Amino acid sequence: MGKTAVEKVFSKKSHTDSYAGDYVVADVDYVMVNDITGPIAVDAFNSIGNAPVRDKIVIIPDHFVPPKDIKSAIQYRKVKDFALNNGIENFFDIGNGGVCHQVMMEKGFAAPGRLIAGADSHTNTYGALSSISVGIGSTEAGVIFATGKMWFKVPETIKININGKLKKGVEGKDVALKVLSITGHDGATYKCMEFSGTAISSLPVNERMTIANMTTEAGAKCSFFDTDDKTIEYLNKRVRGDYEIVKSDADAHYESIINIDADDIEPSVAVPNSPANVKPLSEVRVEIDQAYIGSCTNGRIEDIRKAAEILKGRKINKRVRLMVVPASQEVYNQALREGLIDIIVNAGGYFSGTTCGACLGGYMGVLGPGEVCISSTNRNFIGRMGDKTSKVYLANPSVVAASAILGRIASPEEI
């Protein structure tokens, strides 16, 4: 019987002939931790007592850096010391890093056929570059530091075919929300979500990353997109080392197949308190206090360009604070070169250095009681961005920018 891409990667990395449902111990190509998950991984690693598998370890502080308080400074220091004392080359400190997932992709760790484990739930994102990348916990990350291996259950795959031409105003985010509206927030638990179809191949790599990123919200273990010219163009500029292209066999077994007509996808908003609670943008008109553009979901240069295009020569609404937070230092530098920061601050927006910050209610834009935020991020759980009575609506970055101008959730077409 044929195999899915994810079955092939797990077979190869575990040196077994494995199918969905099998437990394997597999060689991991890279293991990534951040400043939240790293300290526990370091403790786990230390308690094993092996030498570190240096080349596989990637450390990217991002959640609470630059440190927001003394305790977060201590956590950050712990992973930094671990990196410096153990000669970990792949340590991306403040000034050279960013949100961990963006850094994993732009610094060339993510590539086709690789098995990557990241101690952060949105590790699923690198499926956009045909990696099998899965979110894990901290203790197991520490075990990979020490052994280079981890146990996995080979997942079933759900195939999602999206064919046709996407409507004007529909971005990767809207595709992701459409898929979530079908699967619900646990419909893909333990599974791989494999995307294909003409609408998917028409999307640029950055929008595929948004879709891959949000498979986490359906409970998925990983995502997978086929490698095409656009993938290779992205990789050519960045990738480290060799990679091997994998593809599902024509006779592979899929747990289920979802077919979506591109014509049925509209600009959308996920309303509180679930990313799967999706409504057409045209039906949501809520006044907002904060507009947030950033995160591993939609904080890339293309997203900031879209926002700047809408904000250019305009002023944001008085009731709104607009936060634009690039997903990495590289994105920041590019935005600076292109004059996008100028446009955003002239419109009255606040443009900050890169961090996870407010995406998880950490700092730099935390919501107070009853405040409402339209956000380009991936989660709108209760209290996700601040007080438990605050509310988060999720949308694409163009919608967030338009909403900042009108002071309520709005379509770019209204500008």
Next chain:
Amino acid sequence: MNDRITGNVWVLGDDIDTDQIIPARYLVTSDEKELAKHFMEYTDPELAGKIKPGDVIIAGKNFGSGSSREHAVLTIKGLGISCVIAESFARIFFRNAINLGMPLIEAKINANSGDKISIDFNDSVILINNKKYTFKKYPDFLKNIINAGGLINYVREYKW
């Protein structure tokens, strides 16, 4: 892992995500006892104070969804919870619990907070309110990790 557990149950609903179990702003520590103080703080600020060591959590669908924070399991361990039963678990929460040697059971149980429960892992039987439920045994691979007391001990023992 003990083969038998008895304790009081605390019943929670569906979709208890990791932000509810332990809000992100407390992730500045990984001290179990410190984290435990803030368990479910947004939903029921008094709950953490009422839970006693050995108690059992019974939840609905998709328990532990959201982030990869191992702090969610540490918080529950810090409370001294001996087992979490849920209709289903989110993936990374499931991994984290197994890797930290925390027993989980997938089962749909009707109960109210305060009910007494007894769990027999050898026979895979749960007794509560004079009702008997059975649950699926772990695959051997996972059982060995839990029995070793978690992944670190397991890796030491089996020398990956």
